[in-house]
Amino acid sequence: MNDADQYSIRDLADEFDITTRTIRFYEDKGLMQPARDGQRRVYSKGDRARLKLILRGKRLGFSLDEITQLVSLYETPEDTVPQLEQYLETLRNHRSLLEKQRADIERTLTDLARAEEECRQALTTTLNGQS
Amino acid sequence: MNDADQYSIRDLADEFDITTRTIRFYEDKGLMQPARDGQRRVYSKGDRARLKLILRGKRLGFSLDEITQLVSLYETPEDTVPQLEQYLETLRNHRSLLEKQRADIERTLTDLARAEEECRQALTTTLNGQS
DNA sequence: GTTTTCGTTTACGTTAACGTCAACCATGTG
DNA sequence: CACATGGTTGACGTTAACGTAAACGAAAAC
CATH class of the missing domain: 1.20.5 (Single alpha-helices involved in coiled-coils or other helix-helix interfaces)
Structure with a gap:
């Protein structure tokens, strides 16, 4: 599951040094909508880029609500x-x-x-x- | 009470567009130690500068604990x-x-x-x- | 002189952003 | 097959940073 633009939730959590709980939380808040393989979440390269944007926003001190705005700007x-x-x-x-x-x-x-x-x-x- | 380096809590709250509660909260956290006139808090120019620093830190997304560090750096x-x-x-x-x-x-x-x-x-x- | 106007303390309430725990699949490994 | 591993959905707990309300004191205005 490590090649071809596919990431597990743990891949991303490890890469960005956050918990899987955090990633699911962002999904709850509507910030991400990963695909599913059966029950499991599968993240694309786009999802990964999106998460990167979210975390950048966090580092800049924006709230998740503001980040929702910011991220949607790029679409x-x-x-x-x-x-x-x-x-x-x-x-x-x-x-x-x-x-x-x-x-x-x-x-x-x-x-x-x-x-x-x-x-x-x-x-x-x-x-x-x-x- | 508006001249001579003296500010009331309301003066500062109005100037920086925050509530008096916020200012008192910062004092609780040890970020400020204004003088007293009887029971009332009296803020000096230094206190005002300090508050300014605190708010700048907030705008930059720092936590109050981090700001405590940052502000003490200037002493x-x-x-x-x-x-x-x-x-x-x-x-x-x-x-x-x-x-x-x-x-x-x-x-x-x-x-x-x-x-x-x-x-x-x-x-x-x-x-x-x-x- | 009393009634607003500010300010003070004390205390409980609230929201965002997760942490933590339980109970439950699914799957691949010995 | 047993079971360890990794993921899933609730659900409740926690912390920071204030908000809000009560109950009171002082002084300034009427």
């Missing part, structure tokens, strides 16, 4: 003009949110860099025996 | 060599974590840009009447 929307425009709107919102978050990170990194510098200064001073 | 550590080295270590860990997170954001932004492009293509195609 091609319907072809009517109002739907496309709605879709574009949602895309823009998510982008601006992420850009704010990136700015937050930049600020924090700057702060950390300053703290590191001060710390190194203190270390050399201390090592030189100056009280 | 000058003790001056013994092992403590300074421990401090530097923690700083580096946080930095690498944030850098990973930034990379995640870049990837997601790229994906979003592609989705936006496809969407705009679809829009012009649809507007041109091509089925």
